[in-house]
Amino acid sequence: MKKIVILLIVSFGVSFSRAQLLSWTPPFPVENDAATNVVVTVDATKGNQGLLNYASTNDVYVHIGVITNKSTAPNDWKYVKFPNFNTVYAQAQCSSLGNSKWQYTITGGLRAYFGITDATEHIQKIAILFRNGDGSKKLANADGSDMYVPVYDNTVVAVRFTDPLFQPLYVPQPEPLTKTVGDNINLAAVANKTSTMKLYLNGTVIQTASNATSISGSPTLTTGGNTVIVAEANDGTTTKTDTLRFFVTGGITIAPLPAGVRDGINYEADNTAVTLVLFAPSKNRVTVIGEFNGSNWVEQTQYQMNKTPDGNYWWLRITGLTPGTEYAYQYLVDGNLKIADPYAEKILDPYNNNDQNIPSSTYPNLKPYPGSTTGIVSVLQTAAPQYSWQVANFSRPDKRKLVIYELLVRDFLLAHDWNTLKDTLNYLQALGVNAIEIMPFNEFEGNNSWGYNPDFYFAPDKYYGPKLTLQRFIDSCHKKGIAVVMDIALNHSFGLSPMVQLYWDAANSRPAPDNPWFNPVPKHAFNVGYDMNHESLATRYFVSRVVEHWLTNYKIDGFRFDLSKGFTQTQTCDNNGNNCNVATWSAYDANRIAIWKRYYDTLQLKSPGSYAILEHFADNTEETELSNYGMLLWGNLNDSYAQASMGYTDRWDFSYGIYTVRGWTQPNLVTYMESHDEERLMYKDLQFGNSSGTYNVKDVNTALKRMEMCGAFL
Template sequence: MKKYFGLILLTIITVIAACKKSDDPEPKPPQPPVITEVNSLDEKAVIAYSPAFPTDDKEVTLIFNANEGNAGMKGLSTDVYIWAGVITDKSTGPSDWRWGKSSDWTKPDANAKLTKIAADKYQLKFVPRIFFSNVPANEKILKVAMVFKNADGSKTGRNTDGSDIYLPISSSGTLGIRFTSPVFNPFYEPTLVNSIANIGESTKLSVVASEKGKITLYVNGSEVKSAENVASFSTDVALTKTGDNEIKAVISAGGKTAEKKFNVVVKGQVEVAAIPGNAKPDGVTYINNGTSAIFTLLAPNKQNVFLIGDFTDWKMDIKGFMKKTTDGKRWWIQIDGLTPGEKYGYQFVVDGTLKVADPYCQLILDPSNDQYVPTSVFPSLKAYPTGKTSGIVSVAQSNEPSYNWKYTSFTRPDKSKLVIYELHLRDFLQTHSYSTLIDTLDYLTGLGVNAVELMPVNEFEGNNSWGYNPSFYFAPDKYYGTKNKLKEVIDECHKRGMAVVIDMVLNHSFGQSPMVQLYWNGTSGKPAANNPWFNTDAKHPYNVGYDFNHESAETKYFSKNVMEFWIKEYHLDGMRFDLSKGFTQKNNPDNVDAWGAYDATRIAIWKDYNSYIKNLDNNFYVILEHLGSDQEETELANEGMLLWNNVNGSFANATQGKSSSLSRIMYTSHGFTKSNLVTYMESHDEQRLMYHALNGGNSNGTYNIRDLATALNRQKMNAAFLFVAPGPNMIWQFGEQGYDISIDQNGRTGEKPIQWEYLQNASRKQLYDVYAKMVKLKTKTNWLDNATYTTSISNSAWKYMIIQSSAGKIVVVGNFDVSAQAVNFNFPSSGDWYEYAGSGSGTINLPAGTYNTTLAPGEYHVYTSSEVKP
């Protein structure tokens, strides 16, 4: 029902687990969360409550402070509601909210409105058992789970890291005690919380009990202080023992006792030492036949870092206290005694305030989203260490099973013959799995495409996503399958003569990223000014998430590592770089025109990246979603990079029978000297042409473009012109079947229906067949190689293209109007011409080489000077 995000706030001596993952497309600030348990109605926290030990049968006064946490509702003048459920003894975990206050999670309950008592402070008084009246009498309420929203749900108040808020419920008459300094998340008993202190550091300990009695504090089994007939007290202790220390509070009253305890690791001085020469500077290096591993983390200017994980029982142990390099930038430690092949979970605890996963790890465990990954898609996933830590966990495995590449002699298609099929696994296959994609590759082979482009496959926030909210760049997202199954996809594509391109998102990252979290300004809710990788504010107007600074040496280093890893590890043939125009440091966040203008520094950045890639693999496809000025794109194209060429608007007008120019399908109209444009009518980002046709098509008499068969025939004409254009082309999934579902259905990036049954429709199958013929003309023949072009494809109602090469001559002609058009122009030669594709007139003979006829609306032909059999 609800997603739970790990949360532990530790004060001077405590560690905050602030990693999370969310299906929400908006990034959540990764800074340390504000604790939800408090003692006083005046204490600053997301919520305050009274009494200190609420029960389900007595009134609780709850105050929500909109200034705290993520401050998502700060300054609102609208009503505030609590969206709430309960965690009971029947719940399966912290994400299993039960007996929600509202039966419809999209609407507030009228009885769940809070009363405003001060600026940004709202109060609710309720008796849990009455407030949640539908909870069965035999079901025990353990926690109240909540978030706060405005009436339409557009604004949400949560903890600072975006996690849900929990109020602990005690049993009536039960003796209880807890620490209020340090403070703990209600889902993690203090015995499970590990913290850190400096030797000799004075630390405040405060406790509160549910009734008066004798309270005693112990450190490592020795009594520190006690008091009679009290319900609370505080004291300071100085921890002088290096290593693990146990702190315990005991309450004795009326013949009963209760206790709480937690552990503190007291550290010594940080050791300064160089990373061993046999270790990589980033990530994990396995040595000694996999029985040892060296873990490293780039974290300049931090004071201390602990490695925790399965090998430390998730506690901060001295054996996990990391060394620092002499330049102060990296932290490292060697862990021995590992079992080769075993999977170990681990995290870094930085400066006693933040837990992060390894930015270089190749597998993560996500407590919020892994439960929705089917075992059929990702089998044998390591279990999350529930109850021992929180947030995203990295996984290390020495001697892991490697993939045996089978088809290593693959030759990539020449750029000029490239036809790319862009697909999104979630919306292309019912199982969203690599295994099913392998089974579907023959479909793409039949279409004739010679390259597959996968939308982002590295770890992104949540599961249900386009993938443009990335967080971990070296780990394939588990929602699609294992890393070796991804390698098998690539191998099987190579077997079929298809190159593989992945979509790489290095313009921005989201709040789950360890690199965002490591340097975060909790006051501003933005990356801190000293973040080595990210700008505090985005430098261009189309940014989402947090904007990488590609003039930073650390960002360049990281980006190149990402590129090199995917090229070498996955035998990729190319990358399509998302929002490449965003790789700028010119401050134009509000000026779209200025952002798109010529930018010499941005060109320098891309020339550097392109040069780095070419040194690794000279034939690698570097594809930019730049969509910038012709001047800038020309300069990039001259370096061998391919530029996305979006002609969706032109073909949308053409398909609707409106005035249209197709001139931009020609690289010469861009000022290019090379055909380095990936020209497409649709991508994941554009409205579908069939939707345009069926919802905005013109008509004339009985000819109506909004008729399905008519609209499909016009897509054939579009394909005839697109695929003879010089240079690479791209197809967005199911365009070859006339996919007509709006891009905005279920939200722009939301799931779309998968319509494989389209092929059962004869008209749609005919469209597929025309696509296949036109694609194969480019990919399987030499008729378009080194061709010369004569075109009339601007704003006239009917258009033609004449293509001549050493293989022969091609003429494409079509009427994009909704009325018949008289057509008269000269073919390149007289004699017989063979219809390769078109409206069915077959072979024609032109004694004088003049083509003089009338084309019906939507009629088109592709003629060749001799028969072509691709």
Template structure:
């Protein structure tokens, strides 16, 4: 029996152990995992650790094709069931037992053989995998099924590839273990001959340990093979030692930039900025991934801290995608930081062809870590947006969205299909949360790894260009959320100078600080004072502006663009920082040299003096008004003065504040309404239907303030407060206030296009659309010079608008309270105009002899009056809880399970007519609970669909048992057939 294993470093194998050592698929197995194993991501982690696990079987298409994954389902990664929780034993060590057998645990049919167990170790906090224990190279863990036999373990060198300069001495240590302790054992170390056979014997030992030092002088790859023998068993380990000569010193050709440059003659140049590195090899499909002397890059060194490595390839095929990497100092494998397509050894297999089939397979047997791809003579995209002009800053109505949580297949192609919906709403800009390559697939995107590649999880760069082009055709600008405060460990610029495979950065790193300069940093902090960082930042912004016709950027954590150390003092971080202002102006100047109209949007939140200076320079700044608008919609006058959404009220001379009621970082207003809303008598904001009627009035007092505005996805449909719609880690929803079943802060959220079918929800969309339309029809509602008088810290609020840009005057009056309100408004205090027009009804109103207009308003009622008559929108404004207009069930009901019998999956529905505490269990014919579908939790009125998986149950008859505090006990039968 011949067993061939890929050996792993000693410290890895020592930290992932299992008992028994030799076992079959019908045995139970206990594993022990240490935090320092592999990438060491769980070192010092204090939370619970959960397995994400599966098996490689005879039905797998490759050695990494997971089957029978637990937890299963599309959201399995963000699920943490108790049966996958590991037992903490202390000292950063965790245990887990697969029982009663490996086959039974994974429910693998007898027709398949189990070859390996696949493992990832997830550190859970707040319903998210905040830490993930992987192999040192970022790949998955695998335990081979070994019933008996012989195992050879190479302790040194730990890596399968060792690099050294000629001549070099390599210490080699190899051990054997076997289930035949009395057998005769031997280990041989062989080198491959020029003829390709392993016939050159370097060392031999009789016993279970071989220790030797071998000296290699000839510049080449020395391919080695260790063979262990015991009786009729053998095990082997292949590894390489590469000996190289110093690179040729030669100046780069004039004009050659960092990254990949295609030339008209079909040749391709590569240039890598790598100070203090000795040698770089180019490896890829063009040389079968062999780092030979022919592919050593030339070195252009002004001095040790200004060094480039470069080369030019010829003889490449047109229209062919080439995979490649840089091998730096024989140890570090990175993709080019400027690569426009990245291959990931772990994440790519989870992207189905229906989402993105445009990228080649990862070269599994050739290399490790990220791989770049280039293609000569790529087809040129035909743009048709030459006449597009981005909206002026003060007219912006931005729609912020996370593609993952906006459309089910999270693709640019499907996003194009939503443009009709967004155009009808009236938005003229879309702000996309990060779409450049980030770590993992499902993410908010604030963990960037590569800045020039579109993340494949969302589609192809051609599809993204189609989306931008189609948006521009509709007059909609595209803004990208760009993360340049930090990068994460998979970044090639982190990995090139890192203490481990994925960081932290070393002192030599030309782009990143060893220690972040502020407390809010995540990942690894960029040093924006470094010329290398400034060059890189400028290349990033220029690339997206030119290649994808992007109209601007929202810079995440822009307050972090500083080298002033404020660790431990968040207040000092926000104080006026001349160096930070200088750096941001420098970046903006470069952008405007490419596109004078480009939006520079800062998530800044610094002191007034700094923000005013940046706004006066032309930057736009995020203006968070979530708290004030939340107080208002909940029905509390205290703290509800939202005038800070207006630049003049905030003390800014220019309309450069992007006001928002909600964003990806803020709790939904609807969540606040239904959980914390005010009440009086029979009127309660916490009533679901009443909560929805509070959103249109907020829109009236939001969109009609002059200056740019932003809304967060599905806010126009009253998102928030439904099942799974709770943003964890927020003042209005800490971990205890959100339900345990609610997704983590950055985990996928429910996608609610069905909310359009709810008339009261869609009424919000219609009314907001009408308000945005009014905003577009008159400069009164956008001009920076418009004066706004207001009275807001009361229940019945009003705001009056007038200015030199328009002859129109406007008056908005609304009752945010929970009781009826009346007000006489003397319009003649502001204008001689006495005839006013109600925007939504079309009625005309005339002030009385005293110049008064009277307003008697129910809670949530509002009026938009103008001195100019505008076309009446085809929507109505109502605060009534009209049951007939809503798809809210009239009774509590539990449907039958369908299909029935079933395998592998079935569904059932529950109709809830009013909020209630509800639990859903599966019980057997004896009434014993065998599966918890949903623990008892508060559910709002609505229609809910639940899914049953056959893998959770054995064959037999069961009942869905539903218990409601308000409505009693319900049961419905079903049968599982296997």
């Protein structure tokens, strides 16, 4: 028998002194006790901290209902007391206890309070959230989910842990525990009836208390790995248990990165092993979980990652892989945060049935999402099928003579896939197009999107088809002399990005100050998502890897960089990211120019002659300097072309679409009459066209002729 060292105290009274997201009295609420109030207390320093430091002491309310035996799911609340989440109800008002704590009291018994008269329906849990009056702030679990208070049957013995603290999830889980072999763990449990109580550590009894309603102890953890502690109560008739599961580390192995590896997935030549590398400074421990042998999506000792001596990187070599097999995996950070690999070239997304809504005709044999985890998962595959390129050294069209067609795969084709798009190339070629600029097609949140809400930058979005069909499409373009430009949003990312989640300020619902890649608040106007910090070395490295990936592995010919003017750390907003000064943001910015010159140099290093097209719209002196360096810049002439096409005599001057009129010496101006941001000219002609006598621009044939005129000038 393994030796277990314990320090134990048997007690018959319990105190609750540590901060806990949700606590309640009595400790075992029942549905049919009209004489006892149920008092629920919430602490906004815990959970998602949605009401942390909320200034008002009288503007916090509950949103409350119950889960009964007739509920079909955790979100199937019954008898919701105050149905409108953004409406003030006097009876829902909470009492402020100070220090970001609030309290709500249920009186008269649970069944009467919720109005339950069906004798066959019984309360299993109280479902509860705390919010401010207009519903703009919500205090919930750390993952944003609803909170629950269990309801008990007072005719049957019950037992629950009070230490360590548990998160009030639908299935309660302990708050994150970081334990190493040799640590002690404080334990306490209570029962609702006088019982014989026991504590078990990994199946061994470590304490017994007779005729007790509480038990406690502080055993020393002598064994690493998955640990199970059970609290048991037996009242002479029935035995009930509560179970605590957590992971005990044997200590973190400090070791330098193996030679030749870099962030992300590093495949080995024999196709049976990989080395995973995660950049995660200041984290305490990281474990790989997933479909690898013996992992089963829970933390295991053999999958604990090594930490580099500088504390910045975590890495692990995984062996025994079957060539050609797809393995789903995640990083479990500090025992509670699951993230996918930021460098994954394929992900599986459970949110809003995103993957399930991709037809098999678009993505045949898509790997199903694993049922044993939550959140986005990454996929790796040794000996993955490789595309055989037909055009190995494409001669790109002269950037001074590009005729660019911008398209969104989702809307351009009913089928929204690369195979079908390939069949339209003859049409585009016949128009005289020699470059296709495709709106973002790296993984973005959801399916029905323009793609400017990115979360993963190395994975092509599955809504348009598999990797090989994208490569085949690009190859087919090159066969016809057509370049492919990837529209990409590297100014910002959205909340499903693992890099956003890895360093997150839950209290303020934004990236944490120590996030290596993102600013806590935007530095500039018109930002969406979370603003990237392009002065950070971590961001610079990440961007260089992103552009290298698409230029080399997909042989794209360049990028159109969305909101390129946002690549700056010059602050033109207030400290909350509001009240931004657009004119100051648009002024000449030497730091922004330096950022773009670095990135352009990276493009030319990875793929000489590749295009960098900037959606910049900054001061002309700045754009002149970037143009002289070799970058192409968007020139928006939509209004002028629209006015001319509709037949109006004001604002139709096209001359600013000529680079020499701007005082430029290099013809690096991408003048356009339409983009995704403006209404279509043909639509404007038909809706708002001018007329003179019998000549009417709103006539379809006339409008089409005027579109030909615009094309001739362009």
